[in-house]
Amino acid sequence: MLSSIQSPFSLLYMIVRFGRLKHSGRDFNQERSDTLQTLKAFVPEPTSPLIPMGWLSPVKTLFMKNAYMRNIITQAALAKETVTPHGGHLHVPFLNVSYIRIAKSGSTSLGYAVLKVIYPGLSTIPLDNKEINFLIDANIRRSVSASDNNDIFFTVVRNPFARIVSVYRDYVENPSRENVFDDYLFGILSSGLSFRDFVKRVEGIPDLLKDPHVKPQHYFIDYYRKRNSNVVMLKIEKPDEVNSFLSIYGLEMPVLNASAEAYDYRDYYDRDTFEMISRMYRTDVKMFRYEQEQRALREFLQAHQK
Secondary structure, X not given: OXXXXXXXXXXXXXXXXXXXXOOOOOOHHHHHHHHHHOOXXXXXXXXXXXXXXXXXXXXXXXXXXXXXXXXXXXHHHHHHHHHOOOOOEEEEOXXXXXEEOOOOOOHHHHHHHHHHHHOHHHHHOOOOHHHHHHHHHHHOEOOOXXXXXXXXXXXXXXXXXXXXXXXXXXXXXXXXXXOOOOOHHHXXXXXXXXXXXXXXXXXXXXXXXXXXXXXXXXXXXHHHHOOOOOEEEEEOOOHHHHHHHHHHOOOOOOOOOOOOOOOOHHHHOOHHHHHHHHHHOHHHHHHOOOHHHHHHHHHHXXXXXX
């Protein structure tokens, strides 16, 4: 209870101390929209909004031209998105199977495998990882409808101690690389942070507000479990089991988004970061049975850090 009380104040403190009021200027939504224009054949028809929003466009455009107002609008949209309960799955109608996407757990490869079954023509078009993820976003279903209510849902989880290091390496460690957190929570997860500072700031963010890349993995399947959906949970560390399950449905997982260089995630840890991440992902460790990996990392640190 104490940590849940402290988290909002910790977040406010971090925003005041490390955040910025000015938007970076990157228009992610426009970038995605422009990309999907060239891939219309693989994008489902959007549903019309219940309330016409056209009259708001001039107002929104005016506000978005101001870097400070744009930042406030962005933060409000992010907050609404993260705290609203919803699912996130790709549905294959003729196979009665759906993949629940969990960021940084092989989601690009798995999503691409599912999309190629939904859209056979996709296999003939060369796509980069960003284009694949934009297509996954466009095809994601946020709720269970009558057409997929009887699906077998599956997902792939990852050792949380390795997962967060992967996030850090991909988006934060190297200041010259594109950072998906640029405009997230006023930029408190800025590029170039040390791993310790990154973990400390992520821990200070309430779970509901955590970006999908660092959100505990059980949140991605809670929506389905509460609806008594049948969810098969696989581990990315057991590729034979993953591929065996996928083969039942004629799915084949390609290797995408792999690190260009080999590394040992354990080298990023010290005892403090280990304890922070153990607290932050304690439910994941227990639910997905990563206790052995947790013990092994603790023993590694005891042996290598005196």
